Amino acid sequence: MTGKHIVVIGAGYAGLSAAAGIGRGPDRVTLVAPEQRFAHRVRQHEIAAGRPVARPEIARVLRGRRVVHRATRAVELDLAAREVRTEDGERLAYDTLVYALGSRTAWGDVPGAAEHAYSAERAEELHRRLAGAPGTDTVAVVGGGATGIELAAELAEAYPARQVRLVAAGRVGGWLSERGRAHVLAVLDHLGVRVDEQHRVTAVTADGLTCEGGDVPAEVVVWAASMEPQPLAAASGLAVNARGRALVDDHLRSVSHPEVYVVGDAAAVDVPGIGELRMACATAMPQGRYLAKLLTGRTGKPFSYRYVTQCLSLGRGKALVQLIHGDDSVRPRVLTGATGRLVKAGIVKGLPLSLR
Numbered sequence: 001m002t003g004k005h006i007v008v009i010g011a012g013y014a015g016l017s018a019a020a021g022i023g024r025g026p027d028r029v030t031l032v033a034p035e036q037r038f039a040h041r042v043r044q045h046e047i048a049a050g051r052p053v054a055r056p057e058i059a060r061v062l063r064g065r066r067v068v069h070r071a072t073r074a075v076e077l078d079l080a081a082r083e084v085r086t087e088d089g090e091r092l093a094y095d096t097l098v099y100a101l102g103s104r105t106a107w108g109d110v111p112g113a114a115e116h117a118y119s120a121e122r123a124e125e126l127h128r129r130l131a132g133a134p135g136t137d138t139v140a141v142v143g144g145g146a147t148g149i150e151l152a153a154e155l156a157e158a159y160p161a162r163q164v165r166l167v168a169a170g171r172v173g174g175w176l177s178e179r180g181r182a183h184v185l186a187v188l189d190h191l192g193v194r195v196d197e198q199h200r201v202t203a204v205t206a207d208g209l210t211c212e213g214g215d216v217p218a219e220v221v222v223w224a225a226s227m228e229p230q231p232l233a234a235a236s237g238l239a240v241n242a243r244g245r246a247l248v249d250d251h252l253r254s255v256s257h258p259e260v261y262v263v264g265d266a267a268a269v270d271v272p273g274i275g276e277l278r279m280a281c282a283t284a285m286p287q288g289r290y291l292a293k294l295l296t297g298r299t300g301k302p303f304s305y306r307y308v309t310q311c312l313s314l315g316r317g318k319a320l321v322q323l324i325h326g327d328d329s330v331r332p333r334v335l336t337g338a339t340g341r342l343v344k345a346g347i348v349k350g351l352p353l354s355l356r
């Protein structure tokens, strides 16, 4: 034992893989996260559709590792005193802090959005709303990015009596290759999703969406327009960028507080030849694993990263695998059909196994 105490806050893809890996080493590790089971956030749209989602117990992931899990929230960081204050009133002193609180839905200051819309974080509640009162209500999903597309497809498939509309400020799947976007639009059409592009939402009311380009009446609104980092890093005085992501060096160490490492959606990780990595489990998990190696002395090299692929589920029956270059720019080729579905399902189901 070195007697060092490492506190990891957050048990998502980045935090849990970091804690599990650091727990193989000699240091004492405390993991602070409210949930008992791994959140597995990339499956929230499946939960909204009432699909069964296997989520391993955190205790099981950490079995045999030198990690104590405290099922509570971090509510304050005292970076000068090197303490994490928790919701249940404890002060946890650390030598090294790993900050991995991830991100949350960003409402974008749109009036009424937080009040009237559901988000991926409220997937179970959304499922209860849609399953509890069968009907023909219109469900408007806001956001033409990956989360909006996955939610719209899943909800349309699960609740075929309802009209699902996918509302986007620009083009739905606009970053995909031509073939990729065409496949997404074709599947959405097949599932009965009505796509409204160039519809910037300016307000959400109890009656639906007020938009540039025409209003969208809807009984249920789901907001998936963008994500923002959890605010604790900025509120505590860690150096952050304009979006609130913590600024880190090439070893994922805070540029303002060298005893703090930041991983996952919370960190603005700048990789040469790519730029700032996007928020994704595909970028979060390798950062958690890298940090575990760094803090247990198994590497001293800077963090390096290349993108491998982009995958979108389009309901249970279909998927898109967009082939990309290492810098995340798209290639023309995509995988669809059974191959695409098997690749996407294999990656998603395999993620919890890779946490250790």
Ligand SMILES: Cc1cc2nc3c(=O)[nH]c(=O)nc-3n(C[C@H](O)[C@H](O)[C@H](O)COP(=O)(O)OP(=O)(O)OC[C@H]3O[C@@H](n4cnc5c(N)ncnc54)[C@H](O)[C@@H]3O)c2cc1C
Pocket: 009, 010, 011, 012, 013, 014, 015, 032, 033, 034, 035, 039, 041, 042, 043, 044, 045, 072, 073, 074, 075, 100, 101, 102, 103, 120, 146, 147, 150, 230, 232, 263, 264, 265, 266, 279, 280, 281, 282, 283, 284, 311, 312
């Ligand atoms: C519906 C949906 C589908 C997605 N699909 C994909 C996909 O196909 N591919 C992809 O790459 N990405 C996808 N993403 C994005 C991906 O989920 C995130 O980028 C990823 O979860 C980030 O991982 P993370 O470990 O940084 O944070 P998270 O997974 O967000 O984990 C954060 C952790 O911090 C904990 N936490 C939060 N606040 C506190 C606190 N105050 N104190 C203690 N703990 C706290 C949480 O409970 C959680 O354990 C999707 C997201 C959504 C919503």
